[in-house]
Amino acid sequence: MHVYETRAQFDAELSSVKKWMRVGQALDIAPTLLQDVAYSIGDSLTYWWDRTSALSTPDMVGTRRYLSVVAPIDGEAHVVVAPKADLAPTRAYSDLDDRERFEAADVKPVVVPAGGILVVDEQEAFRILPDQDVAAVMVRVTIEGYSFPNK
């Protein structure tokens, strides 16, 4: 898990990598697009924005082939993040949605400030909490780190 308090911090560390540069592009454009409609940039990532009340899940969600990025727009978001290895699985991994599910964890949530960016690693699962009802961008970016030209 990585929490970037500001976009500038995120850009300073990652924006030289194509897929993270595209994450930045997605974060820039997302608020201008329709709510709860998924878009893509190349085949690096998909993204959409919604209220955290809608993005919230009752359980912990993990992915394997894509990293989950949560970027609140107009307020701080609370996200529970925990290693998958510490969680009780409730649904096996599926290639169809790149998700595996786990029981909700009683772990102190991470606070992601407005304008900040949370990146959830593939060894972790996360759960956006609904009670801070703010707008946030959800990005799923490929874990592939190679210089594949089409990503």
Next chain:
Amino acid sequence: MDVINDWENQALTNRNRLAARAYFMGYASPELAATYSRELSRGFVQLSGPWRFRLFDSPRSVPAATMATYADEWDEVEVPHMWQVDGYGKLAYTDEGFPFPVDQPFVPGDDPTGVYQRIVTLPELAAGSREIIRFDGVESYAELYVNGAYVGMTKGSRLSAEFDITDFIHAGDNLFVVKVLQYSDGTYIEDQDMWWASGIFRDVYLMERPAARLDDFYVRTHRAGDAAELTIDVKTTAAERIVWRFATAGATVAETEIDPATGHAALTIDDARFWNPEDPFLYDMTIEVYGADGLSEVVPRRQGLAEVTIENGRILLNGTYFKMHGVNRHDGDDHKCRAVGLERMRRDLELMKRHNINAVRTSHYANDPRFYELCDEYGIMVLAETDMESHGFENIGNIATVTDDPAWEPAYVDRIERLVMQERNHAAIVAWSLGNESGYGCNIRAMYAKAKELDSRPVHYEEDRNADTVDIISTMYSRVSQMNDFGEHPGPKPRINCEYGHSMGNGPGGLSEYQQIFDRWDNLQGQFIWEWCDHGIAAVDENGRAYHMYGGDNGDYPNNGNFCIDGMVFPWQEPSPGLTEYKHVICPVRVAFDAATGELTVTNKRWFTTLADIRIVLETLVDGDPVASREVVPGEVAPGESVAIPVTVDAAACGETLLTARVFTTQAKPWCEPMYQIGVYQFAVANTGHAVIEVPAAAAPTVDEAECLLTVTTRDASIAFDLASGEIRDWRSCGRTVVAAPIKVGFWHPLVDNHQQEFDSIWQENFINVMQTSTRSVTWHREGPAVVVEVAQRIAPPVHAFGMRCTLVYTIWPSGRVDLAVSGEPYGDFCDIIPRIGISFEVPGEDRAVEWYGHGPGENYPDSLKANPVGHYRAKVDDMFTPYVFPQDCANREGVRWVALRSSHGDGLLVTRPVGVDAATDPFSFSAWPYTCEDIDAARHVCDLEPRDTVTVNINDQVLGLGSNSWGSEVLDSYRIRFERFSFAFSLRPLASADIVAGLAPIKEV
């Protein structure tokens, strides 16, 4: 002042070319019109055929006299053709990079220029008639001269061009000269991932248009209940009366007159039979034009009734929702390149229909006008793309360099206008596509506006990423879970995936998972495989061996190698295993079976028609062999509906029981015979293991340990192990050689194109393909009646500090059976994916008869299994080798319970899991080749492969899925295997005779 060449002026799209119009032919009488024969249309003169030809180094090198003087001494070529294929100039291939310096609109001064000449003898033209010459494809710039006079010029290689030559011809011999430049400003927007080749590559012909004639027409359909409300707008010359008629089977169903003044009419067909891809019904429509002297011409057309609309974010055909299960198709012929003949087009469409494909994207240009007619006829929906791609500008940092440059607007708009005007009467066209991979900008918006001005159908363009302008939002190569994201979070516009499943070489894998997602979400309305056919060009090497060329084979540089060998159909127009898999994945009749309740559920995934024609043959298999069958008739199940049918399947008391459901259509169609199989499914019913048979062991093997060799001898066999390497040096049974090369543990198989990116980024730098085996110890001991030989090896790459410590345990039983247990423990920091985990060896060349119980009969891989149900199959090693244009791993069979490689007399080797292991729940994989892995990896063309005297056999515990990451989806997580701890075991049983039953018996020697 600099001269502006016509071929370097993007604002100039033509000189004197006639305005685009609907493609049609006029006939002198209704009887001739009824033939639909182009050759019988009025004044039709086929100019395809022999032309004099000469290739010049540049346009400047062409003497002016050649436009007016017939050169009998020039070579003769057969038009249509591409001159590079005929040996003039050099074929070159790049994916997107321009083959010359980017300096738009300028092209190289040494622009290869071909000049064609032909003498055409013509009769006196009737008074008032016009003589029209039509080119359906000339790449990339053409000037026409008739009898020495300049007629005009056209660009837009894959778009038809007509010129009125009435004033240039006379009765008798006429000299036609066509000057063709390989490159022009148009080349900058014709960069479509294909051979750089040029010439008159589609038909060229003359038509006589009578004094009173139809110039253009546009028919539109609106569905109102069961009625079709039709309108027509025509343009005519000297027409005094126009009759518009619809008929079927010779009987008129509707008829009206069109007012010559307005050119407009409407009519209604009650109880109309609308066109759809499952029932592509076409009416016989005619437009009769009468002039002052009576009937002047009859224009016939096979007209389908189709209306495409978008309602609530969904595309509808005649009010009905549908999905497109499609492919991207380039023009391609392995002997003619893009000069594709009608019969090749027809066979393409027949193959598509036979493989359940219902849509085609004409990537990335307009096709021969007859292709759209065939699509109407066969029932293939068309995403009709025009001739436009500026991909090469990506290499200079801005793919939209000209797409967003208003100076190029005329060239862009010209291309969509000509396509829509020519083809908008086709029922099969469900949407227009503005082109491919050209970025987004003002010219896309201008093209969209022109398309909508000319026709109401939806417009597609993938690089309008968020569909700010176009009607259909589209992506390419989005992965399975990304498509699921689009489904879970739909937008207001329908969505398609216009390219996926990159079919380069062996693959693609993972189509089944894609299809589950496409089926799941309504906003996803189509997917198009990349691509239909390999672009390989047939050639013969210096030894007379046939092969197919790709980029670089002609000394062309830069090139993109075999990236154009990426189709589901081989260049010789036969289906690849990938197409066979796609057929079954998209089978429109879905079958499910609940073994517990005995309920067979049949679901109609067609969109327009019932399952009245469907028969399902159920086969009960026990240990792979059929023991019973019955036919199931689902009946008239409506689209989207299911029927549950009780089915009793008797499970075998002993053995594995499977139920195979084969789906057939009883209807003979132009593309299939009756009782044609459209799909296959398989279900597990029961699995009761065979009881182990304990038999007293024969005399224990003897052991002879020499300085370097350990020989274990049983009654019928002897096995000699090298005490240094631990390898089997000699294994003979009943006097015959069992293995011709040692058994080796391996993690590598010949590289497949769909793993190239993994090779480049993971395997090459870690030398996974050249791992070295080092034997640390070889020991032996007795264990009960058996002799056990243990070999400890380290298998690791050079350079690095990781590897696998393996233990091979050979257990030699008194019967001569050898059980081999292999385990591996990794060390170091590498844990990424690898191609396989298994063993390889060679058997004598006479053991070419393969028999197995597993997935088959065709090649299959872990993520590509749907077309090949489990069964008991036989094949020859040589026939199992798939002749991919670029040789690579192939011939794999999954889900294998046992496999035997035998001579024609039946002796050989049987491989199973060890006694006591249920192979139905723990199957393995095998492949057998007439070449070694190294042979295949080293080959660049099939002619590089020389069959060996031995057969290479790979018995794998795990095989990596194929994926489609030659451009697109990595191997899905569930099909990834890693360099991790493993263990597996096989039983190797020499066969002395044709009696395989003895070998398969689960005998435990005690």
